[in-house]
Every structure is written in structure tokens, then in C-alpha cells.
Amino acid sequence: MIFETALEIIDRDGVDGLSIRRLGKALHRDPMVLYRYVPHKTDLLDGIAEEVLSQLRVDTTAGDWMSQLRVVAHDFRRLALAHPHVVPLLVTRPLSTPLALRPLGTLRPLEAILTLLTRAEFAPAEALDIYRSFFGFLHGHVLTELQEVVEQPDETDDVLRLGLHRLPLREFPLMRGLAPELASYDGAAELERGLDILLAGLQANLRPHGGSIDES
Template identity: 70%
Template structure:
């Protein structure tokens, strides 16, 4: 057991679900804590299981492999990136998205490499829904503002390339 304050906090955060079941959300929250504290390279199924007080095999009910776990972490963080596709002021929405993304990057600096590399490593059709939501919402925002689909995609890529 890790006796450091961060280790104790992580262990407290990783307490099992009241009915004894390990949930995907609990597992991803603990994985995010490990990445925030130690970096992606220190995350393993074994380390996560140890932090959760579980057998490593129990994690595979919620993530098929480490790649799926990393996708889940990216999905968890990107869930905090909200976009209002119905806002008529698309410039203000993109500005707000940039500020929110910056806040996420400052809050989870060790997760940023995942946000940049996971989409490239996972084919579009296999990405978790949560990782596609910001893309879909921004494309909807821009097409409602009158941009063609191709132009909206170019704007999205330019924005996130810059971010």
C-alpha cells in the first residue's frame, strides 16, 4: 500500500461500489488519477487493479485491454468539453471550447498526449462515442452557421491542431 497522502487519497477514491461491484466509471476515475499523478507510462492493468484493491482479471470486464482503458480515459476527460451546437454565435462557442480545452490541459497535463494520440491510434468507427461528441457538436455548430461539411471539418482540424 502507498502510504503517501496522494496514495491514501487514491485508495480512498478507489473504494469499491457500495454493493461490491466495480464499475467502469470507478475504474476510469482511478486510472485517470494514476495518469494525473504518475503519467501514462506508469498505468498498467496490474497497477490499476492494485489501486482498486482488485484482481487484475476483474478489470477486463470493463476494458478489453490497455488500449481500451486509454480510450476510456480520453473519453472521461473529453466528456468535460461541452459545446452548444445550437448557439448562433459560433465564434463565441469556439472561443469557449478553446478555453475549456485549455482548462482540461491544465487540470490533466499528463492526459494531453492521450487526447492527441488516441484519436490517431483508433479508427474513427471504433472510437468511443464520448470521444466523438466534441467533433460532432462542433461540426453541427459550424454547419448550422452556414459552413459546408468540408469547411466545418477544416475549421475543426485547424482549431484542435492549434489547441
């Protein structure tokens, strides 16, 4: 209940809007009592990250590892869009914490994907390479998608909507020329295109131990 309520506060007011005092008020509890469960705000933030990632399901028994990674990717994107203020806790905050010191709940997707891939007969080191490439792409995608690109939503001209008219034309002709594409960004479609490229590259360069490369 503590982390669920804290997540509601962050969804509404952002990470800066969360404090033990506000959480206590929302729970109708004395803030001093909450310190028994979450001694520091960092513990609270770690618990929220675990709360969100507990919703990320990985079917470790799936027979098609690439299809399962697509499912995981879209599920992660769904969680990111549902809780945009939490994304830094999932993507950038862990980078400042040694792997073994991160909350166990944030490590379970890693273990699950390693299990999926080793069951597909990838060597553990190769499974780790796939995981790093996969989540490196996925984190970059959600951070890009959550960036606000439209400056003037009431404008009908894409260059004006995006504020690209402020860029010197001679220095940024390609960027200004891509205004329609930038303005019509489709996160789900872009994710699929990126996954096509990533998974095709992984499939071309890595093979499960039980598989073979067609040299014909």
C-alpha cells in the same frame, strides 16, 4: 469508477505508471475481474480519453459560433493543464487510429462542433475545414504550452534560465534575443492571440450560406 481511478493514477504517475494490477489495488478489486471490463490496456486508455473529453462542453445552439469556439478552446486548455499526462491520449494517440475505430466519446466534440457550424449555415464540408483548422491550432498550442522551457529556475537572467547561452550566438541571435518573451510565456494570452488570427482568417475566407461578403 474504473476510469476515474485510472485517471487519478495517470495524473499522479503518468501513463507508464498505470497498469491493471495497480488499478485493481487502488479499487480494492482483483485485477482479473477488471479484465472483464477492460480486456487490454488500450481499452483502458481509450476510456480515460473519453472520461476527460466528456468534460468538454460545446453549446451547439450558440448564436455566435466564433465566441463558442473561443469558449471551447479555453475549456480544452483547462483540461490539458489539469491532466497534462493525458494530453498525448487526446492529441497524438488518435492519429494512429482510423476515425471510425476511435472511441465514440472522443468523436462527440467533432460532431458537436459540426452541429454548431452547420446550424450557423456553413456547408458540412466547410464546417469540417473549420474544425480541422481549429483543433489543429488548439492541439499545437497545448503541446507547446506543456513543454518545459525553463532549465534553471533559480537564475535571474532569462538567457541563463532557459539555457539559451548554450546556443552559438552567431547562429541563433534572434532566439537568444527573444529570451525575455520566451521566459514570460502566458499560455492564456497566447491562446487568445492565436484565436484572433485563426478566427479572423476563417471569417475572411469562409461565409455561412446565409451570409454575404461586403464588397464595398
